[in-house]
Amino acid sequence: IVLGVGGMGSATLYTLARRGVKVCGIEQFGVAHDRGSSHGQTRIIRKAYFEHPDYMPLLNRAYELWDAFEKETGQELLVSTGLMLAGKANSPTIQGLEVCYSEHAQPHERMNASEAKKRFPQFKLPKELEIFYDPLAGFLHVERCVQQHIEMAVTHGATLHTHEKVTSWQAHPEHVTVQTDRRELMAEKLIITAGAWAIRELVPLNIDCQIWRKVVFWFTSPDMSQYRLNHIPIFYVELDYGSFYGFPVIDESGLKVAEHTKPRPIGDPDKLNRDLVAEDQRDVLRFLRIVLPEFRSKLTDFSVCMYTVTPDENFILDIHPEHENVVIAAGFSGHGFKFAPVIGEIMSELTIDGSTTHPVEFLRLRRFQSI
Incomplete structure (x- = not known):
């Protein structure tokens, strides 16, 4: 189950579905909505990365994945401008x-x-x-990217519940249960990509977002x-x-x-x-x-x-410290959307394999002393 299907959630849903995983997305609003962090026509994509040099391998992979996704969909998603x-x-x-x-x-x-x-x-x-x-910089058509990730996820077999709010979730040794305002769902794994709403999951972990x-x-x-x-x-x-x-x-x-x-x-x-x-x-x-x-x-x-x-304005990409069947992507701090397809890849690897091939140690929860 992917909880939240905006920029990161839509890419995660797509990547899991493309890998043949039976996956369901839950979105409290509609597809490519304007209530969160992934709307407003355009987002910058750039190789000039002043925030942290360790993002560069992830950026290089994101460029590759956007290019491949444009070819798969036949849609113009990235426009080069400098x-x-x-x-x-x-x-x-x-x-x-x-x-x-x-x-x-x-x-x-x-x-x-x-x-x-x-x-x-x-x-x-x-x-x-x-x-x-x-x-090498340019912009991404943000709503079009989200829309295409969702459409292609569904094409690859994903299911999607929109206008449905999650009221609670519980992790058990062998499965997770998610309660919405319409139904209860059960799955092997839960991926939390809930944008600003994910802050509620970080408070109990003493992360001051x-x-x-x-x-x-x-x-x-x-x-x-x-x-x-x-x-x-x-x-x-x-x-x-x-x-x-x-x-x-x-x-x-x-x-x-x-x-x-x-x-x-x-x-x-x-x-x-x-x-x-x-x-x-x-x-x-x-x-x-x-x-x-x-x-x-x-x-x-x-x-x-x-x-x-986040406190250091870098992302959080990790397995939940208390529940190994729950994965979190959060805290994108105003510079995350360009990474969406590689975040989807990382989330799918953490979910299916329990680890990722990408260099994300600097984005793990353990960097916060209280974890």
Whole structure:
């Protein structure tokens, strides 16, 4: 049983079904819904990984799996755009990239603000910033990815229960039982890929995760031609008042922009405020005025999502310490979706084989002292 069929759960459901496992997914909302962490049109995929260099083997495998999945489905899921990353020399972004590129040979370019201005004249970056360019980066069509993983999982024999809420689960020596608001299910193994709702499973393990409310925005401008796909790359800029990212214009919705790092913790994912509040836009608008000064921002849409953030902002991928027939994937901390197919592979290996061939020791529960 896969509990939660969003970004990670849909990939896990697909991978298990493709391996011939009899598997069932339970989702409290609908397919490719907008209530969790895997919605909002696009997600960045990149080889420029400043968070931790040990993600690189997983990233390489994720790129391979996305490519294979595109071929299997005949759908365009990944669009290459390039990515410009900028920050001060002592910023976590730039220092992390220097470590990443020193440990893993990956194509990249480095430039200063004036060189970046010649390359991408739409941007006006502060002159003290260091800039890296990742030519292998792009974006994933997030809802399409989830939809396709679910459709292909069902094609391979998976079953799916949507609009069905899990009320409890119990692990027994030989099986697990899952109680929903409609039925009781029994299986050999349980995989928890419940996004922000997985935090309830981590509290008893003394892991202090937080749920952050995050808002993404779409803005239009009278002339958007110079901000469209193939005119600007995806961008990520770390400044003193926040770290901001954005995507080229791909449709009439406009330029998608958001702030990434500022925590706005909430206690309960069921009580997330999905309305816009005054301070949500403030820093994003300030960023646009400074860094994209010719873009005359008019808000056209917004979307509220959640990050589930671990103490070290790295993922949790492991077998439950108290129940060997329960596997957990959680705490993706705002940078997980690009890894979905390799997470699915890892979850399937942990579930079927009890171990994984992937290098995930740095993502195990034991790194938290209390475990």
